Amino acid sequence: MEKKIKSSASFSLTWIGALIVIVAIALTAIVSWFLYQKTVELLTDNLRQRLLSIATTQVANIDPEDIASLNTEEDWKKPQWSRVVLQMKKAKQNNENIVFMYIFRKSADDPSKLVFVTDAESLNPYANTDNDSSNDVDANGDGIVEADGADQLQWPGQDYPEPPDEAFEAFEGPTTNRELYEDSYGKVLTGYAPIRNASGVTIAVLATDIKADDFSLITRQTLYPFLLFSTFLVLIIVILSILLIKIWNKRVEIFAEIDRQKDELLGIVAHQLAKPITAIRWDLESLLDGDLGQMNEEQKKDANVMRGQAVNLADLVSMILDVSRIQLGKMQLTPQPLNLNEFFTEILQVVEPTVEQKKLRFIKNMPKTLPIVLLDKRYTRMTVENLLTNAVKYTPDSGKVTFDLKIENGIMRCSVSDTGCGIPKEDQGKIFGKMYRASNVRNTVEGNGFGLYVAKGAIEGQGGKMWFTSEVGKGTTFSFELPMKEASGKA
Numbered sequence: 001m002e003k004k005i006k007s008s009a010s011f012s013l014t015w016i017g018a019l020i021v022i023v024a025i026a027l028t029a030i031v032s033w034f035l036y037q038k039t040v041e042l043l044t045d046n047l048r049q050r051l052l053s054i055a056t057t058q059v060a061n062i063d064p065e066d067i068a069s070l071n072t073e074e075d076w077k078k079p080q081w082s083r084v085v086l087q088m089k090k091a092k093q094n095n096e097n098i099v100f101m102y103i104f105r106k107s108a109d110d111p112s113k114l115v116f117v118t119d120a121e122s123l124n125p126y127a128n129t130d131n132d133s134s135n136d137v138d139a140n141g142d143g144i145v146e147a148d149g150a151d152q153l154q155w156p157g158q159d160y161p162e163p164p165d166e167a168f169e170a171f172e173g174p175t176t177n178r179e180l181y182e183d184s185y186g187k188v189l190t191g192y193a194p195i196r197n198a199s200g201v202t203i204a205v206l207a208t209d210i211k212a213d214d215f216s217l218i219t220r221q222t223l224y225p226f227l228l229f230s231t232f233l234v235l236i237i238v239i240l241s242i243l244l245i246k247i248w249n250k251r252v253e254i255f256a257e258i259d260r261q262k263d264e265l266l267g268i269v270a271h272q273l274a275k276p277i278t279a280i281r282w283d284l285e286s287l288l289d290g291d292l293g294q295m296n297e298e299q300k301k302d303a304n305v306m307r308g309q310a311v312n313l314a315d316l317v318s319m320i321l322d323v324s325r326i327q328l329g330k331m332q333l334t335p336q337p338l339n340l341n342e343f344f345t346e347i348l349q350v351v352e353p354t355v356e357q358k359k360l361r362f363i364k365n366m367p368k369t370l371p372i373v374l375l376d377k378r379y380t381r382m383t384v385e386n387l388l389t390n391a392v393k394y395t396p397d398s399g400k401v402t403f404d405l406k407i408e409n410g411i412m413r414c415s416v417s418d419t420g421c422g423i424p425k426e427d428q429g430k431i432f433g434k435m436y437r438a439s440n441v442r443n444t445v446e447g448n449g450f451g452l453y454v455a456k457g458a459i460e461g462q463g464g465k466m467w468f469t470s471e472v473g474k475g476t477t478f479s480f481e482l483p484m485k486e487a488s489g490k491a
């Protein structure tokens, strides 16, 4: 029993510990992820600000009148074209982070579409498609010159396929892409700055792509300290939890040992008391029987009271012995043939006097004949007697006590109901505990709280189960089921 308490306590503690660790890991992961996201947001904002300032600075070097003059495919031959292209080329050379620069405007035919004006690589937009390889342009610097795709050069009026929303927003004012994106230049972020004419009207937009590969690396690297921090925190939590569980288990062990020693002591004391009490009982019996000479009425009365108290004391001592045995797992059950007819008649007779004294209605529902079965007589009797005496004790005068007994398929089903004081809800979970008494009777009705503990132990020790239902002011029903074997022969 003690072992069971100890192991169930450490088992549930291990679960609580595991739960704490899981919650701690989840919390640490969430907090770290949140901090990481915030840092990435800050870094991205910072990058955007830098990009915006690059884009707006570059646009100051572009002459809007040059842009206004570049409209058709043939316009690349104009001096304004080379001026603008070279201007952008220079900007690119001065800032190694810029991978590409280009200018676009809204299509004259359809303002919902964008068309290119020029870019930093297309001094000759046909350099990659003519037959002269000496003027080829490797726009993305990957060592391969492709006429289309990555190294496609632009000419005025060429379609800008699938422009992002930010490209349109840039006609209102400088902006950047919201997300990084990947193209033939690697991870890129684009900044847009409007090119406005003398009257302040946006006639085109200058787009600047900057390399963000380093940035991605930096943001990824910011995750490492967070991961390290999280791992460290989780480790500390796990170590602390293990330590706490160990300390707690040690305490549980110490308490269980103290409890065991207390029960052992209780058993020893009860055992030592049992012998002299029995001797006193028998001495009083022989005194009352007149073995030591006749007593007058006064002396008989006193001796009778003493005998009654000795019997109560003997019952209490045997109850304490039982409690200690159950607690130490040393309850010894000896099944023996039991004539249930005689067994229940005897028990019911014990409670009859108090039933009559309290003017209770006592209803007995039980089969007329009962079998002879194999059961531990002392423990089974103690159980039934305890339930009956409790029902009588906790029911006010003129109430009702009902005793039900059924024997079906080798199982004894017994219940004792009363119309007594009931057990308050808050006490019900502890009512089978050792020495527990409910708050509504603790100071008003005599008792010691051992009976139900022993009764439940006795039933469970014989493979049965016990339970109850109760409502304050209405009454209580205690029930048990006990499997039993029929005995052959006579009890």
Ligand code: ADP
Pocket: 386, 390, 391, 394, 418, 420, 421, 422, 423, 431, 436, 437, 438, 439, 441, 446, 447, 448, 449, 450, 451, 452, 453, 476
């Ligand atoms: P005791 O009756 O000596 O106090 P028990 O172990 O037999 O000890 O019962 C424990 C407690 O359970 C009682 O103190 C009482 O609070 C409650 N109890 C038991 N039986 C009844 C009942 N029939 N009606 C109301 N309360 C009960």
